Amino acid sequence: MSRLIRAVIDTAALRSNLDRIRSAAGRRRVLAVVKANGYGHGASTVARALGAADAFGVARLDEGVALRDAGVTHPILLLEGVVTREQLHEAAARRLDLVVHEPGQVALLEAWRGPHRFGIWLKLDTGMHRLGFPVREAAAVRARLAALAVPAASVRVMTHFARADERDCPETGAQVARFEAAVARFGLETSLCNSAGLFGWPAAGGDWVRPGLSLYGVSPFAGESAASLGLAPVMTLTTTVIATRAVARGESVGYGGLWRAARDSRVAVLAAGYADGLLRGLPNGAPVALCGVRAPLVGRVSMDMIAVDVTDLPPVEVGMPAELWGPALAVEEVASSAGTLAYELLCGVTQRVERITI
Numbered sequence: 559m560s561r562l563i564r565a566v567i568d569t570a571a572l573r574s575n576l577d578r579i580r581s582a583a584g585r586r587r588v589l590a591v592v593k594a595n596g597y598g599h600g601a602s603t604v605a606r607a608l609g610a611a612d613a614f615g616v617a618r619l620d621e622g623v624a625l626r627d628a629g630v631t632h633p634i635l636l637l638e639g640v641v642t643r644e645q646l647h648e649a650a651a652r653r654l655d656l657v658v659h660e661p662g663q664v665a666l667l668e669a670w671r672g673p674h675r676f677g678i679w680l681k682l683d684t685g686m687h688r689l690g691f692p693v694r695e696a697a698a699v700r701a702r703l704a705a706l707a708v709p710a711a712s713v714r715v716m717t718h719f720a721r722a723d724e725r726d727c728p729e730t731g732a733q734v735a736r737f738e739a740a741v742a743r744f745g746l747e748t749s750l751c752n753s754a755g756l757f758g759w760p761a762a763g764g765d766w767v768r769p770g771l772s773l774y775g776v777s778p779f780a781g782e783s784a785a786s787l788g789l790a791p792v793m794t795l796t797t798t799v800i801a802t803r804a805v806a807r808g809e810s811v812g813y814g815g816l817w818r819a820a821r822d823s824r825v826a827v828l829a830a831g832y833a834d835g836l837l838r839g840l841p842n843g844a845p846v847a848l849c850g851v852r853a854p855l856v857g858r859v860s861m862d863m864i865a866v867d868v869t870d871l872p873p874v875e876v877g878m879p880a881e882l883w884g885p886a887l888a889v890e891e892v893a894s895s896a897g898t899l900a901y902e903l904l905c906g907v908t909q910r911v912e913r914i915t916i
């Protein structure tokens with residue numbers, strides 16, 4: 559243990575979450591989403607631990623190449639596909655499957671003359687209005703993909719939900735209906751569900767699910783814990799107390815004097831700041847766990863440090879560990895106190911933080 563702040567990655571939790579996802583997915587296959595460095599957990603670490611997944615999904619070419627360089631032999635899908643001819647060649651050389659979501663990508667494939675036969679996922683826009691062909695164009699694009707000079711190894715069809723994390727929102731059901739109507743006669747494998755779709759919309763169906771967040775033991779639903787979904791946190795972000803001090807009533811702590819002691823207090827200073835990925839917007843009162851007990855953040859998050867009011871805790875000493883999130887403190891709760899989502903906190907953990915795999 560050389561660094562003061564560490565992200566401990568629990569591969570047993572990863573595997574147990576995959577098992578839980580499989581039981582929710584039924585007969586559907588699992589494409590494990592490991593983009594953005596495995597949501598901050600380390601893409602190759604996650605892929606190695608999840609050898610039982612059917613395929614992996616990343617956003618971009620370089621992420622797929624990195625997984626191949628790490629020795630991953632599973633199918634790997636580029637969820638944004640490729641943009642240029644050079645990228646198409648690289649994807650072929652690395653046997654990376656492609657999402658096709660816009661006309662230029664169809665044209666690239668039509669011009670492809672290499673020996674490699676691509677695995678293709680045709681993406682339809684059923685309501686997200688970000689990537690994907692309008693459903694009215696689905697049949698025409700599908701016909702073009704069926705007529706490629708170098709036939710595809712497989713063509714599948716997918717869509718992505720905009721609001722599946724809102725359990726009562728009718729838009730997800732409407733997206734499912736639009737998708738099913740568009741692909742009904744295709745006879746192709748399909749994929750609709752991210753984590754929220756998988757756990758919140760069991761009727762959404764398809765042949766593949768594409769979970770990201772839930773693999774990492776995080777609930778996609780506000781107000782519903784991961785534990786209630788049978789998921790276990792994978793990342794524990796722990797740091798170290800580097801100073802303790804008395805702060806007299808009326809004195810302030812940190813830049814801008816954002817927190818002023820309402821009583822004589824004891825404050826612990828922890829080695830964790832926005833250069834490690836903590837959000838500067840974390841307010842006074844955001845939770846930190848010391849010795850398994852919660853204590854409130856006080857004052858501004860600075861680049862390398864935060865301060866915590868430990869007046870009500872048993873004695874805290876320099877060198878003691880503190881949990882920023884993990885089993886004692888859900889990352890969802892920390893995110894919510896900063897007005898954001900766990901996705902942003904997990905992906906934001908910086909290189910300075912040592913990753914330890916257990």
Ligand SMILES: Cc1ncc(COP(=O)(O)O)c(C=O)c1O
Pocket residue numbers: 591637718751752753754768769770771772778
């Ligand atoms: C196309 C696609 N599928 C699946 C996922 C995984 O979503 P989640 O992490 O919410 O499970 C994402 C993530 O953004 C995505 O873009």
